[in-house]
Amino acid sequence: MVHDGGGGGDRGGGQWWWRWRMEMEMVMVMISKISGCSWWWSDGLVVSLLVAMLVASWYVIMRSTSNGKKLPPGPRGFPLVGNLFSLEADLHLYLAKLAQVYGPILKLQLGRKCCVVVSSSSLSKEVLRDQDATFANRDAPIAGLVSTYGGLDIGWSPKVRQTVRDLYYKIDTQGEERTSVGNEFRQVIFEIVELLGKPNVSDLFPVLRWFDIQGIERRAKTLLAWFDRIFKSVIDQRLKMDKANQTQKQSKDFLQFLLELMEQQDAKIPISMTQLKALFMDIFVAGTDTTSTTLEWTMTETMHNPEIMRKVQEELDEVVGMDNMVEESNLSKLHYLDAVVKETFRLHPVVPLAVPHCPSSSCIVGGYLVPKGARVLFNVWAIHRDPEAWDNPLVFRPERFLTDPKKYDYSGNNFNYLAFGSGRRICAGIPLAERMLRYVLASLLHSFEWRLPEGTQLDLTERFGFVLKKSTPLVAIPTPRLLNLELYN
Numbered sequence: 019m020v021h022d023g024g025g026g027g028d029r030g031g032g033q034w035w036w037r038w039r040m041e042m043e044m045v046m047v048m049i050s051k052i053s054g055c056s057w058w059w060s061d062g063l064v065v066s067l068l069v070a071m072l073v074a075s076w077y078v079i080m081r082s083t084s085n086g087k088k089l090p091p092g093p094r095g096f097p098l099v100g101n102l103f104s105l106e107a108d109l110h111l112y113l114a115k116l117a118q119v120y121g122p123i124l125k126l127q128l129g130r131k132c133c134v135v136v137s138s139s140s141l142s143k144e145v146l147r148d149q150d151a152t153f154a155n156r157d158a159p160i161a162g163l164v165s166t167y168g169g170l171d172i173g174w175s176p177k178v179r180q181t182v183r184d185l186y187y188k189i190d191t192q193g194e195e196r197t198s199v200g201n202e203f204r205q206v207i208f209e210i211v212e213l214l215g216k217p218n219v220s221d222l223f224p225v226l227r228w229f230d231i232q233g234i235e236r237r238a239k240t241l242l243a244w245f246d247r248i249f250k251s252v253i254d255q256r257l258k259m260d261k262a263n264q265t266q267k268q269s270k271d272f273l274q275f276l277l278e279l280m281e282q283q284d285a286k287i288p289i290s291m292t293q294l295k296a297l298f299m300d301i302f303v304a305g306t307d308t309t310s311t312t313l314e315w316t317m318t319e320t321m322h323n324p325e326i327m328r329k330v331q332e333e334l335d336e337v338v339g340m341d342n343m344v345e346e347s348n349l350s351k352l353h354y355l356d357a358v359v360k361e362t363f364r365l366h367p368v369v370p371l372a373v374p375h376c377p378s379s380s381c382i383v384g385g386y387l388v389p390k391g392a393r394v395l396f397n398v399w400a401i402h403r404d405p406e407a408w409d410n411p412l413v414f415r416p417e418r419f420l421t422d423p424k425k426y427d428y429s430g431n432n433f434n435y436l437a438f439g440s441g442r443r444i445c446a447g448i449p450l451a452e453r454m455l456r457y458v459l460a461s462l463l464h465s466f467e468w469r470l471p472e473g474t475q476l477d478l479t480e481r482f483g484f485v486l487k488k489s490t491p492l493v494a495i496p497t498p499r500l501l502n503l504e505l506y507n
């Protein structure tokens with residue numbers, strides 16, 4: 019009853035009824051496993067509907083894998099559900115293990131989705147540079163579409179990408195007045211990020227979307243409605259503030275830039291209010307968890323390596339001085355700190371599988387067929403630990419980035435180092451993320467000594483998700499290290 023991961027499969031006609039029944043049972047078990055509900059056993063109508071739709075899906079899968087071209091190798095899966103049951107919670111580790119068996123390009127069938135995993139720098143280059151235009155599409159999950167007003171942000175619709183990227187360079191991170199968004203807002207954003215990382219049966223079997231079996235679409239709509247209310251009040255507040263301060267606008271935040279862009283009737287790419295909200299959402303969804311988690315990993319690694327902490331603080335004392343607080347103008351001189359951040363991105367890439375790409379037409383990668391519409395993942399985590407590219411890859415050693423800093427920047431030109439992706443769809447927020455991270459880290463490490471609470475130990479284990487977090491959050495106690503205590507006011 020298993021079919022080959024590379025297509026074909028057992029399609030003998032005689033026993034089709036038994037095969038079909040087994041597959042149906044498997045799908046039911048899978049759905050109940052994912053959703054934790056069993057109401058549909060008793061609901062004959064819904065079961066019939068599901069069955070009809072799943073049979074149609076099965077037929078399409080069989081047709082699409084029988085075109086004779088060679089798909090990448092991969093583990094054998096079950097009909098209909100494919101490899102869905104074999105996935106492990108720490109997906110980045112599981113995919114790295116598979117790559118050792120099947121090679122740097124492999125295929126998994128997840129329900130209706132053909133998923134291709136690239137785990138080497140040379141093949142990443144083939145996809146993200148040589149065939150960048152073909153792969154510069156996204157296969158938006160339902161939660162992603164719903165939470166961005168139907169995919170109006172950069173992540174799913176890149177139309178306004180360049181304009182908004184330019185804004186990230188201009189945003190002032192030290193403006194005089196900030197609008198407080200509060201903890202609840204942060205919670206909502208974190209929940210949206212969680213929803214994005216959750217496997218959704220409706221994404222894998224589009225015919226099931228109508229049922230929203232796991233309630234992910236409903237939840238995403240509720241969160242968006244909540245967000246939208248807050249957002250409206252922030253915009254109103256901002257518009258009032260701007261009216262009052264019209265004559266003395268020195269520094270602008272992202273929202274101000276976007277509002278100005280919206281008002282420009284003659285703009286090359288005009289944006290609507292809904293689009294503006296979707297773009298604003300990008301900053302929170304793509305920028306909050308990623309940046310704070312990287313900050314947490316960097317603090318953890320520096321506390322774990324006291325010698326590295328000492329070197330960072332020595333550099334800070336030299337560049338900033340013990341009588342000053344860190345300023346943005348200091349950042350470009352903090353080369354060792356920069357290397358520490360880069361090494362953190364290498365060992366703990368917070369977006370471990372990047373954001374899936376999706377080819378607009380079928381193409382060949384590494385000699386294998388990647389079908390149009392496949393979901394293409396890059397195991398950045400594995401590439402960053404490849405012993406062929408990195409000396410002692412498991413050791414945290416920032417010095418490796420000091421010899422030739424240009425060799426490893428965030429531009430995505432070096433395919434051994436893909437923390438922010440590469441090509442047309444490279445992270446749009448790099449300038450902002452880089453400045454925020456260095457500024458906050460420099461301030462924390464310059465102003466305070468850090469120690470663990472009595473009786474606790476540093477935990478360096480990871481928890482897989484859309485964002486690769488620490489298994490247990492870091493808890494650390496600061497004590498002032500600057501002599502002039504007035505600076506802390």
Ligand code: HEM
Nearest residue numbers: 172173304305308309369373438439440443445446447451
């Ligand atoms: C530690 C910080 C961050 C990391 C590690 C990170 C990483 C990434 C990665 C790996 C991608 C996918 C690239 C690809 O598909 O090749 C991405 C996309 C994206 N990121 Fe970031 N990101 C970070 C911070 C931010 C911030 C602060 C913002 C916004 C202010 C942002 C906005 C975006 C957007 C809009 C996309 C989608 C780009 C597109 O599809 O064209 N990111 N990011």
